[in-house]
Amino acid sequence: MATAPLLVLPGDTIDPSLIPTHRKQPLRLGPGLRHIPPSEIVPTVAGQLVVDPKKNSMWVEYNGGRYIPSTHDLVIGQVHRSAADLYYVNLSPYTANAALPHLAFEGATKKTRPQLLPGALIYARVTLANRHMDPELECVSSTTGKAEGLGPLTGGMAFDVSLGLARRLLMARNREEGRVEVLELLGAEGLAFETAVGRNGRVWVGSESTKTIVLVGRALKETDEGDLTVEQQRKLVKRLVKQLR
Numbered sequence: 001m002a003t004a005p006l007l008v009l010p011g012d013t014i015d016p017s018l019i020p021t022h023r024k025q026p027l028r029l030g031p032g033l034r035h036i037p038p039s040e041i042v043p044t045v046a047g048q049l050v051v052d053p054k055k056n057s058m059w060v061e062y063n064g065g066r067y068i069p070s071t072h073d074l075v076i077g078q079v080h081r082s083a084a085d086l087y088y089v090n091l092s093p094y095t096a097n098a099a100l101p102h103l104a105f106e107g108a109t110k111k112t113r114p115q116l117l118p119g120a121l122i123y124a125r126v127t128l129a130n131r132h133m134d135p136e137l138e139c140v141s142s143t144t145g146k147a148e149g150l151g152p153l154t155g156g157m158a159f160d161v162s163l164g165l166a167r168r169l170l171m172a173r174n175r176e177e178g179r180v181e182v183l184e185l186l187g188a189e190g191l192a193f194e195t196a197v198g199r200n201g202r203v204w205v206g207s208e209s210t211k212t213i214v215l216v217g218r219a220l221k222e223t224d225e226g227d228l229t230v231e232q233q234r235k236l237v238k239r240l241v242k243q244l245r
Contacts, residue, residue: 008043008060018049022056031167031199032061032072065091067163067200069129074150074170076158076198077137079120087116089124089137089202100124100136102242106140106147114152121153121204123196153196156206159217165224169197181230185237186216215240 019041020027029035032045047062064084069075069091077089080097088097100122102113105160116122128136139150168180183195193207193216205216219240223233 006049007047008049009046010043012043014041014043014049018058019053020051020053020056020058025056028055028057028072030057030111031068031073032060032062033058037198042219047074061167062164066094067097069095069099069126069135070199071126071129073126073129073199074197075124075126075137075200076196076202076204077122077124077200078154078158079116079118079122081118082116087122089122096134098124098126098137100137100139101211104138104140105135105151106145108140121158123150123153123198123204125150128245149196153204153206156204157213157217159203159220161201161203161220161224163199163201165220166197166199166201166203169203170199179230180223180233182228182233182237183216185234186219186241189237189241191216191241211244215244 006018010067029041032043032047032092033041035041035045041058045062047060049058050061051058075091077091077098080088080090082088085102087100087102089100091098102108105114108114122139124137124139126135127138127142130206139147141148165180169183186193191207191212192209193205193212195206195216196204198204203217203220205212205215207213210218219236222228222236226232228236
């Protein structure tokens with residue numbers, strides 16, 4: 001279970017006792033942290049330090065306006081253009097286009113690879129991210145060779161949300177602080193839809209009903225802009241579903 005988050009500022013010294021250690025898993029640094037060799041880890045933004053010993057990972061929770069790619073991030077990108085052997089994918093207005101190889105899809109060959117047009121949406125994982133090179137993406141697990149939910153997103157709509165809400169939607173459900181249950185509450189009301197959440201502040205919603213897609217997007221927006229508690233989210237869902245019916 002994740003430990004309680006602590007407030008940190010850029011350049012602070014992190015107590016070594018807070019850094020998780022795992023005999024089998026390497027330490028994973030998420031957004032807001034930087035490794036300074038040989039062993040120093042410093043925050044690059046102000047926010048709450050979150051440590052998850054189970055996953056041997058740590059990151060800083062903040063609600064900054066610009067997305068900075070980090071390795072292993074799940075992101076929703078939009079194809080900008082195609083080159084000889086890769087797609088250039090836009091992750092945010094402030095980020096250089098990421099490179100997505102044509103063969104970075106499950107079972108892809110030169111003949112069977114997805115044919116993605118400019119504007120197409122994809123759900124991908126960041127495989128390379130540093131200040132000196134453009135980000136790189138994949139839509140397949142490098143260990144299993146399976147898509148594992150990644151790949152082109154067909155139909156539906158993508159909604160922009162804050163980076164903070166995106167991270168909270170991706171958090172383990174057993175974390176009590178900052179819980180976001182609006183999607184589960186909508187599903188409990190009988191609405192049929194699917195979602196994909198990107199750490200770059202995009203949420204894709206798919207459904208056979210356009211009204212459902214719009215309602216889910218509206219619920220996410222209002223939850224985000226109002227920083228609603230779980231009880232407020234419950235009231236919001238009841239109101240929106242009543243209007244739909």
